[in-house]
Amino acid sequence: MMNGEEYLSSLRSMKTVVYINGDVVRDYYNHPVMKPAVNTLKATYDLASDPELDHELHSLIVTDSDLTNGRINRFLKIIRSQDDLLARMKLQRAMMRYTGGCFGGRCVAGAVIHALWSVTYEVDHENGGKTSYHEKFRNYMKMAQEKDLAISGNITDAKGDRSLPPHRQADPDLFMRIVEKNKDGIIVNGAKLQQSGAPVAHERLVVPTTALGPDDEAYAVAFAVPGDAAGVIHVNDSACVNAKFEAMESEDIGNAAFGMHQSAHILFDRVFVPWDRVFLCGEWKASRDMVHRFSDYQRFASSACRCGYIDLCIGAASAMADYNGVAGKAHIHEKLVDMSVDSETLYGLVAGSAALSTATASGVPLPETLVINAAKLYMNQAILRTGQSLAEIGGGILVTRPSSRDLKIPKVGDLLLKYHQGRKGVDVEDRLKMARLSESLSGLSSATPILSVIAAGPPATQRLNFRLMTNFKRDRKAAERLAGISDQEIETKERS
Ligand SMILES: Cc1cc2nc3c(=O)[nH]c(=O)nc-3n(C[C@H](O)[C@H](O)[C@H](O)COP(=O)(O)OP(=O)(O)OC[C@H]3O[C@@H](n4cnc5c(N)ncnc54)[C@H](O)[C@@H]3O)c2cc1C
Incomplete structure (x- = not known):
């Protein structure tokens, strides 16, 4: 290697x-x-x-x-x-x-x-x-x-x-x-x-x-x-x-x-x-299987990858909360927990698609289609929620922090540092570095939201799998039976 x-x-x-x-x-x-x-x-x-x-x-x-x-x-x-x-x-x-x-x-x-x-x-x-x-x-x-x-x-x-x-x-x-x-x-x-x-x-x-x-x-x-x-x-x-x-x-x-x-x-x-x-x-003729398989595999990889991304955002958000002196506040905790729930739910879906995978003739397993498409759809929203939570926890400094050149202006630079202090004991420059990382991770000024939603196929392509593969007939029969509607009536209705 x-x-x-x-x-x-x-x-x-x-x-x-x-x-x-x-x-x-x-x-x-x-x-x-x-x-x-x-x-x-x-x-x-x-x-x-x-x-x-x-x-x-x-x-x-x-x-x-x-x-x-x-x-x-x-x-x-x-x-x-x-x-x-x-x-x-x-x-x-x-x-x-x-x-x-x-x-x-x-x-x-x-x-x-x-x-x-x-x-x-x-x-x-x-x-x-x-x-x-x-x-x-x-x-x-x-x-x-x-x-x-x-x-x-x-x-x-x-x-x-x-x-x-x-x-x-x-x-x-x-x-x-x-x-x-x-x-x-x-x-x-x-x-x-x-x-x-x-x-x-x-x-x-x-x-x-x-x-x-x-x-x-x-x-x-x-x-x-x-x-x-x-x-x-x-x-x-x-x-x-x-x-x-x-x-x-x-x-x-x-x-x-x-x-x-x-x-x-x-x-x-x-x-x-x-x-x-x-x-x-x-x-x-082989192209149909090809498209189906690479799409699911790429959704598998990008959904797993985005768990790590949310983890990093949780890290940046909790650091910013600490530097800002609000680490123990209930609403901050709630947001951090929500971010963690998103990361683990997504991870669980990806793992579920692996657990339910089926083997192809070549031996290569395929992640379960509906579960991995659900993961990708979940991720699209989770990554946007994460960016918003990070911005909300970190504060306006994420986008307004002075540039490193501003910090070098004689006298003004020192004043800028003075007014960007956070909690006592936290190095102001660390707070500024973490703010910049948070801004980048939040995706609010980068390609990330678009990458997450569109790459590996736009949402319509994941939804299509549900339209094609959800067993609507089975589910409807189950519901109608529970409601006391007989099989015969169901069949009559289907014919009409
Ligand atoms: C940052 C980034 C990185 C990427 N990295 C890679 C990569 O490494 N490798 C790779 O191969 N690709 C990569 N892609 C491409 C990605 O997979 C495509 O962007 C995605 O599949 C959508 O294609 P498109 O951008 O051409 O959008 P379009 O296909 O133009 O889609 C735009 C909209 O039109 C709709 N639409 C398109 N066609 C139809 C149709 N026939 N009927 C009805 N509606 C339709 C879509 O649902 C969507 O809502 C990347 C994309 C981005 C943004």
Whole structure:
């Protein structure tokens, strides 16, 4: 496994094309807007290589591989059991509590890897051995584990007119598609938008974003390419949050090390993919299972991750309450307890989806659909409540604290410090630091609320599962029986 420094040098050795705010940036990994994403991924390597950093996280992040028979980073492990699912859940929460930042450059791949692992297995079986996608994907994962690569999972297409399938779009490239096949491989065109942490990962692992029909065969493509493959272009897309990182001193940015979510548009301009890295090529029927599985897996990961986020908010809120001298007040306690209830309820839902998981033919378990979709919907609201509670507990200082430059103005700076004192015995500068972290965590001035609600699919897609899978007929019969309405009457009504 790589350590953090080796990870950095591996990024330096790549020729990844990254644009930030209009400029191509060769050493993008040193750019202020990219640093949090780099640091967060670096932490996944540091924690794996150095147990002293955090013993709990180290034991969660290092695991065994049945592909290499060696020790690997859990972000690359193929989940085979409920225990593996639960371990992944614990890792997501602890990792987020440790960084408060997005490790999407590794985490989203989990969803894509497990969808592909199970779907390629089934497709090969249905093709009666005429295809060997699963074996190719297995070899790819073994290679990634041996080299300890960060894989960015790329799902979201440009999509154009959302009401139309890929083949009916005005521009054929609005969904990722095969433009050419030759004896060596395929050439693809398309774009994957809003890809968390993509530029700081080594690999791009691409799958279709939507269920496809028979006319969409060219769009049924799954493949992997290195991030610096010819024709792959990244454009950082967090422009409004970037401004803060470029304009402000690091002391004025809450969680400057890890704290900004970074994502990029990835443009694939006639990118060549050799056959050994093509994992689906025209199997449009498989796309339905693919979408269902990666959606549930990503909802699993992001819901577990947000438990760690709420934990951090509880920590920041209780520190602010203490610094402000209101730690013992009943309404503050109530809010902190409510935040904790949200975190544990969400965790319980994620754990429940693992406990009720079902195995696919490949052995990979799938989190229970309705439970994990309930978790994601619960999380959407919980994260907004959490931000509000944190702001309410911390006070107006979260958004109004003076900048570090103001604090350096002769005389005025000292006066500002004097008037920002809290409880006696608390260092005023600590209070100011915690206020800035709280402002950032609250999400009221960052991408977090939108990320939580929209990433891993907007709420309508989770609700759809309930419309399709809730057993309304069973529940209605149960209620009507209790009310003394006979079966015959029920059937009559259903016929009419
Ligand atoms: C910060 C951030 C990070 C992300 N990270 C990743 C990542 O790492 N990897 C990745 O692959 N993706 C990522 N995403 C993308 C994310 O999964 C998508 O944003 C999400 O799936 C919604 O797609 P969209 O943004 O194109 O919204 P749209 O699809 O445009 O949705 C907007 C609204 O239109 C509705 N709508 C859309 N289509 C239809 C339809 N056919 N019928 C009826 N209603 C419809 C939706 O329900 C929604 O309410 C990220 C997104 C964000 C914001």
